[in-house]
Amino acid sequence: MRVPARWLTGGPAVVAGRALLLVSGTLVALTAWLLSPGPTDQLVLAAAGVGALALLGVSSALPWDRWSPRAPLVFPLAVMGALAAVGTGTRDVAGAYVPFFVLCFVYVGVFLPSRTAYGLLPVAVPLYLLSSEGHDSTVVVRTVVTACVWLLVAELLAQLAQRQRAAADVLVRDARTDPLTTIGNRRDLEDRMTRLRPGDTVVVCDLDHFKQLNDSRGHAFGDQVLREFGAVLAAGLRRDDYAARFGGEEFVLLLHGSGTAAAVDVVERLRQTWCEAGGATTFSAGCATLDDVTSAERALVAADAALYAAKRDGRDRTRSAEAADGWGPRVGADSVRDLSHEF
Incomplete structure (x- = not known):
């Protein structure tokens, strides 16, 4: 059976709450006839x-x-309220479905914030008593023990769920972070690229003469240069902007809503910061701004072509690919221009 799409909205806790209602209602509907309920x-x-x-x-x-x-929390409250109504309004069915209270606390422990069960307990206990048959001393003792079990189950599951979410967050972060520079990696970049909109700018940066630096001073020194450059990028961008290591000594910046002029301003500030920090080498950059007909992938290709134009023209400069329908695997010399001294 296909679940309606609207029932899958609202997040995991809401979807699970709907499932709690459905499971509880279905089990009651399938088993109530065994109790021979009256009219x-x-x-x-x-x-x-x-x-x-x-x-x-x-x-x-x-x-x-x-x-x-x-x-x-409205979902378990609705289930328990329905059980209390059944317990007080029926004669032959009362007390048969009180185990659903445990299921409600399991739901709270797994899907709601820690300690939510403590706030639910003062409401759950009287509803449980209404759902139960009789109110003698045995019921009172059973209610106290049952309430303690509810809390233990809910809090234990909440702690386990919290640890699992934390572990999952670490795995996701590690999978999307470059281990050397601690900024985004190529996998994370590909995901971010899908969110770009017209007016956003893609910038490709490449450290100049990095191979010679590695060969002359060693790979450990080269790694340190990459770490320092990554730190400059992370600290120098605006809150909504993004930096990733594309591979080797090449980095990609995603500047949201900047346009070409503002993007070049950002790159030139980064260049100045890198120079003041004593960067071991310079860097070249190419940029391309998305428009209504230019995809993020084509902008990346164009920015990369503009970067190599900057390399050909002497390095340590920024060039921009003009937005045009002709963007493709290569951008001709007439479609890029030197912007290092124009802004």
Whole structure:
């Protein structure tokens, strides 16, 4: 069965909350007949089912991303409220479905922030009592023990989920970070490139004579130069801009909404900072700005061609590829121009 797309919106906690409602309602619908419910019991069960379906429908239209991470708490509360209504409104079904309270706390522990279960407990206990049959001393003791189990289960799962998310974040960050320079790597760059829009500028930078530097002073020194250059890029860009090591001594900058002139200003400031920091070598750069007909991939090709034009013209300078429909694997000399001293 294909799940409606609107039920998959709102994030993992909301999607899991909808699943909690569906699983609970489905299990009740499949097993309630075994309890031989009377007409009144059937009406109560039907009303609880209609309420769950209504919440499912409304949840697909709510702006979950604008609300607190604890907003999906409405789902376990709805399940427990429905169980309390069934417990107080039925005779033959009361108490049969109290194990669902454990499932609600499992959901809270896995999908909601840590310690959310403590806030849920004062509401869950009276609802549990309403769902149970009888209120003698045995029920009271069972409720106390059950509440402690709820908290232990929820908090244990919350801690495990938090550790798993932290480990996953580390893996993702490591997979998208260049280990030498600690800025983005090529995999991360490819993903960022898909988010570029017209007006954004792609800049390709390359350290001049880097091979000679490696050969004369050793690879350890070359690695240190790369680290220092990466640090200059990371510190010198605006908050929304981005830097990645493309490979070897080549780096790519993504400057959002800058246009060619502003992009060159950024590159020249970086050049000045690199020089003042005592950079072991200069760098050349080529840039290309996206327009309505130019894809990010073509802009990268054009910026790379402009970089090699800067290399041919003496290095330690910036050149720009003019945005044109003719951008392709190579950019002719007439489509790039020296911008090092124009801005």
